[in-house]
Amino acid sequence: MNHLPMPTFGPLAGVRVVFSGIEIAGPFAGQMFAEWGAEVIWIENVAWADTIRVQPNYPQLSRRNLHALSLNIFKDEGREAFLKLMETTDIFIEASKGPAFARRGITDEVLWEHNPKLVIAHLSGFGQYGTEEYTNLPAYNTIAQAFSGYLIQNGDVDQPMPAFPYTADYFSGMTATTAALAALHKVRETGKGESIDIAMYEVMLRMGQYFMMDYFNGGEICPRMTKGKDPYYAGCGLYKCADGYIVMELVGITQINECFKDIGLAHILGTPEVPEGTQLIHRVECPYGPLVEEKLDAWLATHTIADVQARFAELNIACAKVLTIPELEGNPQYVARESITQWQTMDGRTCKGRTSCRNLKTTRGKSGVACRHTAWIPPPF
Incomplete structure (x- = not known):
């Protein structure tokens, strides 16, 4: 499958990323690749609708610069088309419950038969292996926070409190992005594909270990404080x-x-x-x-x-x-760095939100439009 017609920009121009997932964690990884200029194709599950689509504004940010393809990966024709797409894909990211793809016959080995250099990132709540009691469970932001010990460290003396908005989803999505890039770098040296197992709870375990280290190595439990004060x-x-x-x-x-x-x-x-x-x-x-x-x-x-x-x-x-949300847009630092921007959506509206990541000085990322539809994606689909 040839590359799709799209503007060329960013440090990841020429990299093809395909992801299968809904809501936040998996799609956030795809979004970051898209903002850096990769060609990103989102495979939408025909059986489970993406709940983010019903949100009035967030999809215009979270799904921008993407191509969308509705495909039943686990049916004969859909599977054939999916595997054909993998032949020209650099990175494939899937977000599901544990080893869901392997259970349905799409193992890493099957994917590597079609593309030996493919980077595969599996993103789930509890990982690809472990005890069945956990690996097959669904997971969301609060689940990963609770299971990792992150949630219990936040809140006040009266009760713990999750960190919002959807911290575990964004941390896990970013982890998928960075891990996939690291693997892609290695694959380009060795020519051998790689598979990554990202458990959301382990991501949050890593993010929350500052206080945990005192318990693991001295038995000290950090207390929660009142009024948002540092516990130490x-x-x-x-x-x-x-x-x-x-x-x-x-x-x-x-x-x-x-x-x-x-x-x-x-x-x-x-x-x-x-x-x-x-x-x-x-x-x-x-x-x-x-x-x-x-x-x-x-x-x-x-x-x-x-x-x-x-x-x-x-x-x-x-x-x-x-700062309150209304104060952000007029803040002089936001204005100077153009932290908030506007772009045209596919339906002709003007949407306002976070500027794409533009930290590189000579090769910028780009804000764009929300999902291009299937008509942009040529045969064999």
Whole structure:
């Protein structure tokens, strides 16, 4: 199958990616490839409709720059067409429940018979192998967070809370993208295809292991805090000013010294509890941890966000206003970097959303239109 008519742009121009999946995790991997200029074909399952299609606006972002093909991969004619497509595909990504493709006869070995250099990425909640109790289960964002120990670390003292929007889906999709690119690099050196097993819960296990390492290696369980505060360190997390919320990170010798002078704690500097050279104030281990929080809360409550940002900029203390969604578009940094853009959709509407990834200086990605339909994809289909 020849390459489809499409603009040439981005560092992945000439790479063909095919993915089979619905909703967020699998399609997000395809979306990232498409924004970097790869030719991406989305195989839509004729038996299970993509629930994202019913959303009013998100599909215009998540399905842009893609070609769409409805195909029953597991029926005779559909299987034949699918395997023919694999012959000219560089990367195939499938998101399903465990080894669903292998159970239906489409194993890695079958795919490599048609394309020995194919990179195959399997994305599922619990992986391609393990116990049947888990590998055959469906999984979504919250399932992966709960099973990985990520969810239990978030929330407050009253109850844990999932991280939204759909954190595990996006992390897993990005993991599929990076793993597939790494495999493609190796395949181009060796000429031998590769298969990747991505379990969403293991992705979140990796993302959430900062606090877990203390338990695995010392039995310490990190407590959840109230009001969005860092569970370990005072002066880090979410705080309320006179006119709204900020986040801040009180880290560094000079930063702590100058901040303590402002909030009335200069007298504890140089004490055995806060010796010279202190870079972080431990919330529990330092006896002054609760006092630091109390004084900081009181000081911030009497100052506006603008005043705090100006003062903290002088002290080189990292902080940011918690922006509302309506505030994003007019923020001068967003404007300067064109972080929000507009594009024409297939139905002629103008859609506004996140600009495509354009981090490369000389080879840019591109925002485009939502799915091209099957008519763009020539025979044998």
